[in-house]
Structure formats: C-alpha cells, structure tokens
Amino acid sequence: MQSSSELFPVALISAELRGDLSEDVYRLKPGNSPDFSVELALTRLGLASEESRGVPVILLHGSFSNRRFWYSPRGIGLGPYLARAGFDVWIAEMRGHGLSPRNHGYSHNTVADYARYDLPAIAAFVREQSGQTPHWVGHSLGGITLAAALGGHYLGEEEVASAALFGSQISRIYWPLKVPPVEWGSRLLLKGFRHVSGARLKRGPEDEPIGLVRESLRWHRLFGRFGDRQRDWWAGMAEVRTPLLAVSAAGDMQDPTWSCRKLHEQFASAPRAFLELSKKQGFSSDYGHVEMLVSKEAQGEVWPLVEYWLREAQLPPHLQPA
Numbered sequence: 001m002q003s004s005s006e007l008f009p010v011a012l013i014s015a016e017l018r019g020d021l022s023e024d025v026y027r028l029k030p031g032n033s034p035d036f037s038v039e040l041a042l043t044r045l046g047l048a049s050e051e052s053r054g055v056p057v058i059l060l061h062g063s064f065s066n067r068r069f070w071y072s073p074r075g076i077g078l079g080p081y082l083a084r085a086g087f088d089v090w091i092a093e094m095r096g097h098g099l100s101p102r103n104h105g106y107s108h109n110t111v112a113d114y115a116r117y118d119l120p121a122i123a124a125f126v127r128e129q130s131g132q133t134p135h136w137v138g139h140s141l142g143g144i145t146l147a148a149a150l151g152g153h154y155l156g157e158e159e160v161a162s163a164a165l166f167g168s169q170i171s172r173i174y175w176p177l178k179v180p181p182v183e184w185g186s187r188l189l190l191k192g193f194r195h196v197s198g199a200r201l202k203r204g205p206e207d208e209p210i211g212l213v214r215e216s217l218r219w220h221r222l223f224g225r226f227g228d229r230q231r232d233w234w235a236g237m238a239e240v241r242t243p244l245l246a247v248s249a250a251g252d253m254q255d256p257t258w259s260c261r262k263l264h265e266q267f268a269s270a271p272r273a274f275l276e277l278s279k280k281q282g283f284s285s286d287y288g289h290v291e292m293l294v295s296k297e298a299q300g301e302v303w304p305l306v307e308y309w310l311r312e313a314q315l316p317p318h319l320q321p322a
Helices: 078-084 111-130 141-151 180-190 210-220 233-237 257-266 296-301 303-312
Strands: 010-018 021-028 040-047 056-060 088-093 135-139 163-166 244-249 272-277
Touching: 021 078, 021 111, 040 078, 040 111, 056 078, 056 111, 056 141, 078 088, 078 303, 088 111, 111 141, 111 210, 135 141, 141 163, 141 233, 163 257, 163 303, 180 210, 233 257, 244 257, 257 272, 296 303
Parallel strands: 056 088, 056 135, 135 163, 163 244, 244 272
Antiparallel strands: 010 021, 021 040, 040 088
8 A cells, every 4th residue: 555644554545526626535444453453534625726724624424425425426515515615624434434444343333442543643644744733523423433532531632622522422321231131142143243334224325333232232231331441431521621622413312312412521631612403592403413514504503513613612602691
C-alpha cells in the first residue's frame, strides 16, 4: 500500500470532483490493534475552488449506516453543508461499513475496538493532514463510540476540540437483561451468529457484527457498566474537559430525551450544552432518531445550529437556558 502518511500506511483510493465539492477517499491501515487486517475508509470533503481548508470536523455514523448518512450521492447532507460553510470535513466509516472492508475478526468487533484503536488513528491522520485539532460529531452509535473514547481517555484535548452527540445514550434499561439466566441465554443464542442484518431488520443498509450485541448485553446486565475490562468509561467521562453538546429528539423512541440527558450530565467537568429538538423548544416538529439530522426540516433548523456550535462552542443565544 503506497502511503499518504508518515504515521502508518494510507492509500488515496479516489480523488473526484462532485459538482462544487472535492471528494478524496483514503484507506487507513493503522496496524495498532490485535487484528492487523483492519482498514478504515475516510472521506474528505471540501470546496473544489478552495486553495486552503478550514477547521477539521470528523463525522461518525450510527449503527447499520455508512458515510451516506452524512453525504448523499447528490451532494446533500450535513457533510456537504459544513464543507460549503468552510470546514474541512472528514467522514469516517467503521470496520466493515461502506468503503471500509470487513476485517478478519469482523464478527468480534466492539465499541471498545473502535474507541481504543480506530478513533485515535483517525484523529492522528486528520491532525497530520490538517495541522489542527478536529471537532467531532457523532450520531447514535457514533456518539456512543465517541463518548467511550473520551471516557476511556483514548482521545484527549489534543485530538478533540469539541464533541457533539446526537441521539446517543447508554442508560435505557432493559429489565429482562437484569435477570442473569435471561442474559446468559441471550449470549448462548448469539453464538451461532456472525452479524445482524440491517436490511432484514429494516434498520439500514449495513450489517453490524455480533460482537457489538454481546458487548451491549454486558453493559445492560445486572451490575453491568459502560466500559471494558480495563476501564470504566462512564466514570472517566466525569473527568473530560472538552466542550460537549448533547442533542435529543422528542420523537425518538429508540434513544429518549431523559437517557440522552443522563449521558450529557455525566460529563460534569466539561463546558456543555443540551438541546431537545421538539415543538416546545420552538422547532417545527418533534424530530425522530434519523430525522434529527437527515430531513428537510433538519436542513433548515438543525444544520445551522451544528455550524454555530462548531464556531462558538455554545448554542445560539435564543436556545441557551435562562
């Protein structure tokens, strides 16, 4: 692999013009995890006419998704919006999603792997290419992974200028999993599966490795915790000082507002803000889990808020609590 980096092997696999946008797709081979077959696709968006890039922003998709959550083939999405606003936009795709090939140990992939190995590698490459500390925006599982990386101290202030978590939580309680025989039986049933099909469940275009499901069972079982064997990510989040924005959607039945707020409140030492996308907060509708970032309404109401946060590290005055 011919390298575009001095950190680890990186290949520029495509460089295209998409209307007014430039699209460069890199494939990173960090070699920093036990599975040396891991390769990660990273798409860089910018204006074709720009001679220099702005502040870097890294976008992390959620479960059963890929880069198209942020960037449609027609050049529509939060990614192109931020690129046109002058930001240096980087869209990551997790192991086995989109342009990232499945690694040898794909079925065993976990949030712990993403947070400990993949996000630090992505941060290092973006810092090398841009010379600046990137901002991060994560949706759903992408936000959970970012929270884990912050709470585990795999990412620090040199790698994260600010973090925005959309529809992300780990506090929703699944009572049956608190009964040990139920949790044990669930783990036993999962042994015959390698992945969960997003298409079959009508959750999205991508599959998810069964390792993520087993990991979630550990988090939600009796005496479970948000962390791995080495670190308690939940406790570590209280020490993070990076500016943080948490956003929930009133119509989100998957990740309700109270649970997103609980994650936000755990970052007790960070300059932080919380926002619910709802009619009672002055928005046009009670947004849903996906619609909070991918919808006509989000284009006019939410995307400008993201831009404002990235520039000011706070919400616009009319949305700040009295």
